[in-house]
Amino acid sequence: MQLPFGVISCFGRELFPSAGGVLLWRGPRRITVWRLNRHVIGQYGDIPIVSFSCNPAQRHWFMTQTQEALQIVHRFDPIRFGRLQRQLKYVLAVSSDRRFLARYRSHLGVCEVNVTRLRPKFENCPETAAYIYAAVLVHEAAHGSIANGEIPLRYVARGHIEYFCNSEAAGFLRHWRPEAAELWMKKYHLAGKADSVCSRPAAEVARAETIG
16 A cells, blocks of 8 residues: 555645734733633643634544544654653644644643644545644644753754754654655655645655645
């Protein structure tokens, strides 16, 4: 069975955060923590999963997909899963069309995941999207390790932080399928804009990566 390499393209450029904030982060820290704890919908290991959605089906979907992604990291890469448990104090669903898929807020250890961007990835690439979602969480936990001093900045030049975090995501993917790790690094550091079609042969995806 050929790996549908194109699934990685599904995650596109929205992996990288854009400027802007939400009202949740503008109040006192204790109020923010209270709100997060009040809206925990589930957890995996020591990591709470949070959603402010009023839609039960959406809450259940986010909880299920996030638990599966965390379980995948735990199964394939226990060392990196340990980092997730240290750095991801909450995995929070947000719903907006801002141009990011996930980002890390270091002052509270919150990994925001944009459901608006995430759900289509599972609809288009259901067989493998959970593994790539897992890699995104590894990527964000690496940002947390740098921001919180677990990985001293002197060992990771500021201009190379994104590369380092993508290398960590690829290191996780290598435990699953080495080809996926190679394509991840190629996509984010060699190819520029990427095609968004799933389940293409490797050669076709490689050609698509050069378009745009």
